[in-house]
Amino acid sequence: MQSPEGTLARFREYMVGPTRFMTLLSCFELGVIDALRDRPGMTAAELGAAVGAKPDPLEQLLLLLVKDGLVKYDDDSGGYALDALAGVEAADLRRALGYMNMIKVVALRQLFHLTDSVRTGIPVGLKELYGYEGTLYGAVAEHKDLRESWATLMDAVTARIDPWFFANIDIPPGARVLDLAGNTGLGAVNACKLKDSPGLRVTTFDLPEKEEECLRNFKAQAVDGQCSFIGGDVFDGVPKGFDVVLIKHFLDMFDKSDVLKILGAVGESLEVGGQVHIMVPVYPEKITDTDNYNVDFFPAFFIGCTMGQGGPQKLSTYQSWLEECGFTVTRAITKDPAEIPADVIPVPAILCATKTA
Numbered sequence: 529m530q531s532p533e534g535t536l537a538r539f540r541e542y543m544v545g546p547t548r549f550m551t552l553l554s555c556f557e558l559g560v561i562d563a564l565r566d567r568p569g570m571t572a573a574e575l576g577a578a579v580g581a582k583p584d585p586l587e588q589l590l591l592l593l594v595k596d597g598l599v600k601y602d603d604d605s606g607g608y609a610l611d612a613l614a615g616v617e618a619a620d621l622r623r624a625l626g627y628m629n630m631i632k633v634v635a636l637r638q639l640f641h642l643t644d645s646v647r648t649g650i651p652v653g654l655k656e657l658y659g660y661e662g663t664l665y666g667a668v669a670e671h672k673d674l675r676e677s678w679a680t681l682m683d684a685v686t687a688r689i690d691p692w693f694f695a696n697i698d699i700p701p702g703a704r705v706l707d708l709a710g711n712t713g714l715g716a717v718n719a720c721k722l723k724d725s726p727g728l729r730v731t732t733f734d735l736p737e738k739e740e741e742c743l744r745n746f747k748a749q750a751v752d753g754q755c756s757f758i759g760g761d762v763f764d765g766v767p768k769g770f771d772v773v774l775i776k777h778f779l780d781m782f783d784k785s786d787v788l789k790i791l792g793a794v795g796e797s798l799e800v801g802g803q804v805h806i807m808v809p810v811y812p813e814k815i816t817d818t819d820n821y822n823v824d825f826f827p828a829f830f831i832g833c834t835m836g837q838g839g840p841q842k843l844s845t846y847q848s849w850l851e852e853c854g855f856t857v858t859r860a861i862t863k864d865p866a867e868i869p870a871d872v873i874p875v876p877a878i879l880c881a882t883k884t885a
Contacts, residue, residue, distance in 0.1 A: 546636065551592045553628050560586065561613060564599065569607035624871040626681045633677035634664065635833045642832035650836040664834040669737065682777075686714050689807070689876060692863060694722040696878050697805040699772055702727035706770040708762060708794065709778045710734055713742035713755065719774070720751045731756045733767060762790055766797035773798065776807040781830065781838040784849070791853040798883045804855065806881075809840045809874040810862060819865060821873045843877050855881035 530538075555561055559579040564570060572583035572590070579586075590608060593599040600611040613621075638653025645652045654660045658674075660667045668675040699705060703725060707715045710732035719730045730751075732742050736759030746752040758767050763786075766773070773794050779787050794804055812820040822840055830838040841849075847857050859880040868875065 548592060549628070549631070550636075551589050552598075553625075553632060555589055555593060556625060556628075558586070558589075560590070561610070564608055564610050565614070568609035569602070569605065571606045572608070575608065620869065620871070623684065623869060626684055627871065627873065630677045630681040633673055635829055638833040639828055642828055645832045645836050648836065651831075651833060652836075653832060663836070682711075683714060685874075686718070686777075690715065690718040691722055692867075692876075693776065693805075693807050693878060694719065696859075696861060697723075697880055698803075699723050699725045699728065699805075701725050703729075703771045704769060705730045705772045705774060706758075706767060706797075707732045707774045707776075708766065708790075709775070710742075712738055713745040713757070715774065715776055716742075716755045717745060717749045717751055720754050721749075729754055729756075731758055731767070731770070733758045733760060733762070735759060735761065762793060766793045768797045770797065771802055773802070773804045774806075775804060778808075779806060779846070780808045780826070780840045781835050783837045786837070787849055788853060791849060791855070795854045795883055800883055800885075802883045804850075804881050804883070806846070806850075806879040807876055808846060808879075810843045810846070810877040811840050812875075813842050813844060820875055822875055825873050843879070846877075846879055850879060850881045854883060854885035856884045857881045 558581055560575055563575055563578045567574075567578075570578065572587045575581075575586050576583035590599055590601070593613075594601045594608075594611075597611050598613045600609055601607075602609070637657055638651060641652040641656055650661070651663060654662070654664065654667050658667060658671055660670065664674065664678065668678055699719070705716075705719060705728065707713075707719065707730060710716055711734055713732045716730040716732045720728060732738075732755065734742070734757075739757045739759055742757045743752070746755045746757075760767070775790070775794070779790065782790065791804075798804070809822050809826065811822050815823060827839045843860055843862060847860055850857055857879060860877065862877040863875060865875055
């Protein structure tokens with residue numbers, strides 16, 4: 529058992545988390561990191577002139593980056609230069625900053641109301657900050673800052689993870705595929721382009737207001753001959769006439785009762801032998817596994833910022849829920865964390881199942 533002093537020391541790490549986060553992100557937003565990349569050795573006064581800020585607060589912010597070895601400081605010249613940050617590729621930085629920007633815009637402010645969100649079952653922050661009574665996925669349609677921050681990251685995540693997803697599922701030639709809650713059609717586009725399955729036809733199923741953008745994306749990607757759209761709400765029923773249903777980045781948004789409703793509706797829509805392929809972030813089977821940051825991030829994010837409910841589950845939990853809904857799980861794999869960029873939080877898994885009852 530950890531000593532009381534050790535426990536309090538861990539509290540201190542929680543306390544400084546938000547300030548450390550914003551100190552680092554502010555250095556990027558101010559242009560300090562780009563300025564040092566272009567001209568190493570600048571003093572605080574020179575940096576201030578370059579980025580349009582007073583040198584004194586810049587020096588204060590840079591203390592943390594120097595402490596953590598991200599930036600180095602020369603005592604003799606008073607100049608700063610990139611240290612560990614100098615070795616990070618630009619593409620990797622863009623990915624990490626995409627996550628950080630989304631956390632700032634979508635999460636930081638809303639999480640002030642996390643306790644009330646837990647009590648009420650709604651994302652209270654969206655109501656308090658935006659006057660919006662609903663979930664993030666409706667709010668992004670009305671608020672540009674939320675949409676740009678969230679959608680930009682989600683599109684990047686889909687583009688990065690879909691090749692792994694489609695490489696690990698089977699879609700028979702000529703299959704009629706339904707992409708459940710497929711948003712604006714990127715998943716359907718990727719199904720056509722990444723899955724070598726002759727005669728494949730993919731339909732995006734989502735709320736009716738997504739249709740216009742979805743069809744526009746199909747045409748832009750030259751898959752409008754293979755892809756179509758059906759508007760509707762999964763809780764009102766899932767369209768019939770499909771052989772395969774894809775469920776990606778969706779089940780983790782809901783508590784158990786709603787997940788069972790969704791899986792039950794999918795089961796009712798499929799004939800016996802129909803397939804469902806699911807991709808979700810998962811918690812480790814042993815929650816004390818400190819290498820998995822899903823537990824650190826997703827509970828507060830889903831409850832406080834997006835849905836007022838939900839959060840990932842263990843892979844074994846999703847397996848048991850599928851079986852409860854009349855499916856037989858044929859494959860269940862978790863992506864090797866060694867294959868995931870070190871800055872990325874979600875650890876995704878794939879579950880493939882066949883309707884047997």
